[in-house]
Structures are given as structure tokens and as C-alpha cells.
Amino acid sequence: MTQTYADFHRRSLTERDAFWAEQARRIDWQTPPQQICDVSRPPFARWFVGGTTNLCHNAVDRHAATRPDDRALIWVSTEVGQEKVYSFAELQAEVEAMAAMFVAQGVGQGDRVLIYMPMIPEAAFAMLACARIGAIHSVVFGGFASVSLASRIEDASPKLIVSADAGSRAGKVLPYKPLLDEAITLSTHKPARVLMVDRSLAPFERVPGRDLDYAELRREHDGARVPCTWLESNSISYTLYTSGTTGKPKGVQRDVGGHAVALATSMDWIFGGKPGETYFSTSDIGWVVGHSYIVYGPLIAGMATLMYEGTPVNPDAAVLWSLVEKYRVTVMFSAPTAVRVLKKHDAALLKRHDLSSLRALFLAGEPLDEPTASWIADALGVPIIDNYWQTETGWPLLTVAHHIPGVEAVPTRLGSPGVPMYGYGVKLLDENTGQELSEPNQKGVLVIEHPLPPGALQTVWGDDARFVNTYWQSVPGLEVYSTFDWGLRDAEGYTFILGRTDDVINVAGHRLGTREIEECVSGHAAVAEVAVVGVADQLKGQVALAFVVPREAPATPEAAQALQAQIMKRVDEQLGAVARPSRVVFVSLLPKTRSGKLLRRALQAVAEGRDPGDLTTLDDPGALAQVRQRLQG
Numbered sequence: 288m289t290q291t292y293a294d295f296h297r298r299s300l301t302e303r304d305a306f307w308a309e310q311a312r313r314i315d316w317q318t319p320p321q322q323i324c325d326v327s328r329p330p331f332a333r334w335f336v337g338g339t340t341n342l343c344h345n346a347v348d349r350h351a352a353t354r355p356d357d358r359a360l361i362w363v364s365t366e367v368g369q370e371k372v373y374s375f376a377e378l379q380a381e382v383e384a385m386a387a388m389f390v391a392q393g394v395g396q397g398d399r400v401l402i403y404m405p406m407i408p409e410a411a412f413a414m415l416a417c418a419r420i421g422a423i424h425s426v427v428f429g430g431f432a433s434v435s436l437a438s439r440i441e442d443a444s445p446k447l448i449v450s451a452d453a454g455s456r457a458g459k460v461l462p463y464k465p466l467l468d469e470a471i472t473l474s475t476h477k478p479a480r481v482l483m484v485d486r487s488l489a490p491f492e493r494v495p496g497r498d499l500d501y502a503e504l505r506r507e508h509d510g511a512r513v514p515c516t517w518l519e520s521n522s523i524s525y526t527l528y529t530s531g532t533t534g535k536p537k538g539v540q541r542d543v544g545g546h547a548v549a550l551a552t553s554m555d556w557i558f559g560g561k562p563g564e565t566y567f568s569t570s571d572i573g574w575v576v577g578h579s580y581i582v583y584g585p586l587i588a589g590m591a592t593l594m595y596e597g598t599p600v601n602p603d604a605a606v607l608w609s610l611v612e613k614y615r616v617t618v619m620f621s622a623p624t625a626v627r628v629l630k631k632h633d634a635a636l637l638k639r640h641d642l643s644s645l646r647a648l649f650l651a652g653e654p655l656d657e658p659t660a661s662w663i664a665d666a667l668g669v670p671i672i673d674n675y676w677q678t679e680t681g682w683p684l685l686t687v688a689h690h691i692p693g694v695e696a697v698p699t700r701l702g703s704p705g706v707p708m709y710g711y712g713v714k715l716l717d718e719n720t721g722q723e724l725s726e727p728n729q730k731g732v733l734v735i736e737h738p739l740p741p742g743a744l745q746t747v748w749g750d751d752a753r754f755v756n757t758y759w760q761s762v763p764g765l766e767v768y769s770t771f772d773w774g775l776r777d778a779e780g781y782t783f784i785l786g787r788t789d790d791v792i793n794v795a796g797h798r799l800g801t802r803e804i805e806e807c808v809s810g811h812a813a814v815a816e817v818a819v820v821g822v823a824d825q826l827k828g829q830v831a832l833a834f835v836v837p838r839e840a841p842a843t844p845e846a847a848q849a850l851q852a853q854i855m856k857r858v859d860e861q862l863g864a865v866a867r868p869s870r871v872v873f874v875s876l877l878p879k880t881r882s883g884k885l886l887r888r889a890l891q892a893v894a895e896g897r898d899p900g901d902l903t904t905l906d907d908p909g910a911l912a913q914v915r916q917r918l919q920g
């Protein structure tokens with residue numbers, strides 16, 4: 288007999304412990320959990336207390352033991368024209384060698400290892416090697432530059448940094464080492480060692496006594512055996528920095544056991560991935576999707592994971608589909624932006640390849656607009672599954688789970704990621720009263736009841752108070768986690784995401800804090816004041832627009848151009864090109880309230896050509912008129 292998804296979801300909350308105890312059997316435990324969920328110290332939650340396990344064992348060793356020759360990691364780089372396939376046995380050997388290097392450098396359980404790397408196999412080896420020995424990895428996206436990197440080094444205080452000479456994007460070599468050296472100079476914390484993978488893309492200087500050569504150590508530790516360290520389920524597996532409303536990024540901290548169980552469950556029920564098949568996520572290991580669904584999730588499920596260094600349009604816009612064909616990809620994960628990029632090219636490029644292995648394409652990271660969803664659905668002829676989640680949750684919060692045995696599949700609905708996933712007690716609250724919205728089609732703040740399910744963040748690294756104050760205090764007196772997203776639920780229970788409630792923006796699926804960009808821009812000597820807002824963009828979803836009040840108005844259009852170029856360069860050098868504003872608009876004043884608070888929403892509305900709404904608190908109406916005029920100019 289099949290049950291409805293709604294009943295199934297309800298049971299996941301009302302019989303929480305029994306529900307997750309069943310799921311815990313999906314992974315190997317050295318000692319089984321003694322307690323499923325400890326909620327004695329809300330809003331914290333501890334999952335699978337007393338159980339000991341290891342992520343690397345579950346992702347690699349247990350498959351290497353039974354299917355050593357099956358494909359585990361497929362690496363393709365269209366940037367350097369290389370491909371390499373590692374079986375589970377080979378992957379285990381690489382990870383053990385890397386783990387041996389870490390151990391030889393004195394890295395042990397609880398020590399941090401910062402990974403600043405392009406999409407190369409060694410990045411995955413490093414993550415898994417950390418998991419193997421209980422070290423905590425902190426991967427920093429390779430597109431971030433020295434100031435962003437320095438703040439993360441400072442916060443994580445790593446004993447070791449693993450990096451490479453360079454990455455490459457669309458054929459352009461991006462040297463990493465100068466950025467890393469600069470970041471270490473800026474940080475008060477200095478790592479004892481830097482392990483460098485030399486791809487021979489960009490020559491670099493070695494710091495004697497600090498910098499180690501990966502190739503040399505790899506030879507030295509060839510054949511090394513490093514057993515997995517059994518870790519209590521609530522040990523820390525990793526931290527991953529994400530942007531918030533302050534300039535200081537938050538280290539989202541995840542556990543070991545809950546993380547493994549959540550991913551194993553989602554791989555089966557949400558993604559429908561099977562051992563021996565190939566999973567292809569086009570994300571980057573620097574983002575949460577890369578952690579959950581390039582490295583850990585597919586491997587835990589016994590699938591081969593395809594790791595891709597390249598863009599969706601190089602050498603041509605069919606490259607992703609050629610990989611689907613070549614490696615018989617069954618499950619694919621990407622972002623709406625990538626599809627919008629492809630949409631500009633001929634749909635016939637898709638038909639050039641045999642895509643018969645593909646069962647579904649999952650898209651996440653930003654709102655999936657209907658034209659994009661329809662275009663790719665028509666072109667591929669497989670279900671397109673929108674899924675909504677965050678760095679904090681680690682796995683989808685809203686989507687449609689089509690692979691739960693005995694449970695009716697929820698049909699997809701254009702424009703909505705879907706319904707709350709099992710384990711998530713999702714509510715929509717009135718912004719002003721904090722009351723739950725009882726009627727459909729009302730806009731409210733999307734929140735999750737305590738406890739968050741397995742796999743979600745434990746806390747903010749090194750700052751429990753920030754975890755509590757940031758996420759759990761938005762509605763006084765209510766124990767709810769705020770997603771900081773607006774949502775709306777229709778009469779059938781589908782949730783629609785209507786954008787952020789805070790100053791976080793989403794550029795091509797990448798989450799950026801406007802405050803970080805503002806801090807960087809305001810550091811330019813010619814800038815008196817700056818406001819950065821996210822503005823709707825056809826291709827990237829949103830782009831950052833900087834409104835700058837210069838100390839002295841540029842005398843000529845050429846001078847304004849030059850200042851804009853300098854500001855953009857500054858952002859490139861300090862934060863990375865991902866954060867670069869698409870345009871700098873010079874104004875003589877910013878729209879503010881009489882009490883001096885910046886009217887961001889009004890600024891954003893005007894930039895998007897919308898009605899700025901209630902302006903009774905606006906101090907000087909001339910400010911918005913000027914913004915309007917300069918935007919046109």
C-alpha cells in the first residue's frame with residue numbers, strides 16, 4: 288500500500304527518532320548510536336549520540352572492500368585537456384597517501400586543514416584524507432582572493448593549507464600561490480605548512496621550511512596505510528564559510544554521523560542514485576553542493592562522481608552533454624545560471640549526444656525561472672527537479688522526493704522547488720507578528736522548527752552565540768531557525784521562494800554578502816560612501832550594483848570610467864571576481880531615512896525599475912531621483 292507524501296513527512300517529525308534510526312542503518316558504524324537525537328540543549332541538536340563512524344570509510348573503504356575496481360572518481364578538465372578515472376581501490380590509495388602526509392606533518396583529530404584548490408582530484412583526496420583522520424577541513428572557493436581568504440585563515444587557524452599553483456577558467460590561468468601568500472601575510476594566524484600541488488601552470492616561489500611539494504611527498508608515502516579514525520558522531524567533519532549580513536563570514540560547522548546519514552538518505556530518496564552509476568554535479572568543491580554532491584554524497588552511495596574543471600561552453604556548449612554520454616551519467620546536478628548560459632546556444636547541441644542514461648537533472652542555488660525550466664525540460668526530455676536549500680542545511684529542504692518506496696511521488700510544479708523534505712518542520716511566519724500563516728498564498732519568512740534534521744549545521748565554528756543569535760532569535764520566544772528567505776505556500780502545499788529577507792545576494796547561484804563588498808569598496812581612498820545591492824539579471828539571476836559617493840565627483844566621464852575600473856579591480860584583487868559589481872554608479876548622496884539608515888530595498892527597486900514603495904521615512908527625496916537619473920545616464 289502506498290502512503291501519501293504528506294503522511295510520510297508527518298511521520299518523519301512525529302516519530303523522529305524511529306524514523307532516523309532506520310536511516311542510520313544506511314551507513315557503517317563501528318559502535319552503533321546510543322541515542323538518536325539529543326535535544327536537551329536547544330537550539331543545538333546532537334544526532335546519533337555515542338555512535339562512532341567515519342565519513343571516509345563510508346565514502347571509500349567500504350566500497351573499495353567489495354567493489355575495488357568500480358569507478359569512484361572521474362576527473363575531466365577541459366581547461367588542461369586531461370581526464371583521469373580512479374577506481375575505489377585507487378581512490379583509497381590516494382587518500383591514504385595524502386592522509387599519511389598530513390599525519391607526518393603532525394595533523395591529527397580536530398586540527399584544521401584549509402583547502403584552497405581548483406577542481407583537481409587532489410582537492411577531493413585532501414577532503415577525504417581529513418575525514419579519514421578526523422581533521423576538520425575548511426575548503427575555500429578558488430575564486431576568492433586574498434582578503435576573503437585571509438579572513439577564513441584567521442578564523443579557521445589551520446595547521447596546514449593545501450593548495451595548488453593555479454586554476455584555470457575558460458583557458459585563462461589563475462595563479463593561486465600569490466593570493467595565498469598575500470592572504471597568509473594578512474592573517475595573524477600563520478599555518479605551519481603549505482602543501483603545494485604543482486600543475487606546472489604558473490611558476491611560483493616556495494617559502495623554505497613552510498612549503499612542501501605534493502609530488503615529492505606522494506612518492507615518499509606511496510603505499511602508506513592509514514586506518515580510519517573512528518569518530519563520535521558529533522565530532523566536527525568540516526567548516527565551510529558562507530556570507531551573512533556582517534562583513535565577517537560564518538563558518539558553517541557540520542558533524543560526522545548526521546552528515547553521513549543525511550547524505551546517504553538523500554542520495555537514495557531524492558536523487559535516486561544507485562551504486563555503480565555515475566553522478567555529475569557541475570558545482571565546485573568550494574561550495575556546499577560540491578561538498579555534499581560532488582564528494583561525499585555520491586561516494587557514500589557507491590556511485591562514481593564526475594568532477595569537472597571547465598565551463599559549460601568550452602570547447603562548445605555541448606561539453607556537459609558529451610560527458611553525460613561518455614560516462615553514462617544517470618543523475619545530474621547543476622544551477623539555473625548554467626542552463627541560462629546554455630539557452631543562449633542552439634538546443635540542437637543537446638541532441639548531438641546520446642543522453643539516454645540520464646534520468647533527471649536537479650537544479651539548485653537560486654530561483655529557477657519558468658522559461659529556463661521549460662526550455663531545459665523540452666531539450667532533455669527528463670524531469671527537471673528544482674531543489675531549495677542552503678549551506679547551512681547541507682541537503683535539500685524543499686523539493687520533490689520521487690524515490691521513496693511505498694510513498695506517492697509529489698509531481699513537480701513550475702516555479703516552486705516543491706514541498707518540505709522529510710525531517711524538516713517547515714513553517715511560514717508573519718514578518719511582524721511571528722504568527723504562523725494559516726491561509727495559502729501569503730508571503731512569510733520561511734523557518735524550520737527545532738531540531739534541525741541530521742546533516743544540518745551544528746553551530747557556527749567557534750561562535751555558538753552567533754549561531755543562536757543569527758539563526759534562532761528572529762522571532763522572539765519561538766524556537767525556530769530562520770532561513771532568511773521569503774516564502775509563499777499555495778493551496779496544495781507547494782512553497783515558492785520569493786528572495787532573501789536580509790542583505791545577502793545571489794549571483795549565478797553564489798551567495799555573497801553585500802556588506803563584504805561594501806567594506807572592500809569603501810577601502811578605496813576616493814570613496815566616501817557606498818551601498819551595494821543585488822539587482823535582477825537575466826543570466827545570473829542577480830548581479831551586484833555599487834552606488835558610490837566619491838569624495839570628489841569625477842570631473843569627466845573618462846575620470847568616472849577610470850575610478851569605476853579601479854574599484855572593480857580592487858574587488859577582484861581582494862575578494863575575487865565573483866564579487867565584482869557589474870557596474871559602479873556615482874551619486875552625490877544615498878537614499879537614507881531621517882535616522883540615517885540606508886534604504887536598500889528602495890535602491891534595489893529603483894535599479895530594477897520597480898516602484899520603491901513607501902518612502903515616508905526617506906530623508907531627501909532628491910536622492911532617489913538622482914539614482915534614477917544616474918542609472919539611465
Ligand code: AMP
Pocket residue numbers: 529575650651652653654655673674675676677678679704770771772784786787793796797798
Ligand atoms: P547557499 O548557502 O550559497 O547555497 O545559498 C542559499 C540561498 O540560495 C538560499 O537561502 C536561497 O536564497 C537561495 N536558493 C538556493 N536554492 C534555491 C532554489 N532552488 N530556489 C530559490 N532560491 C534558492
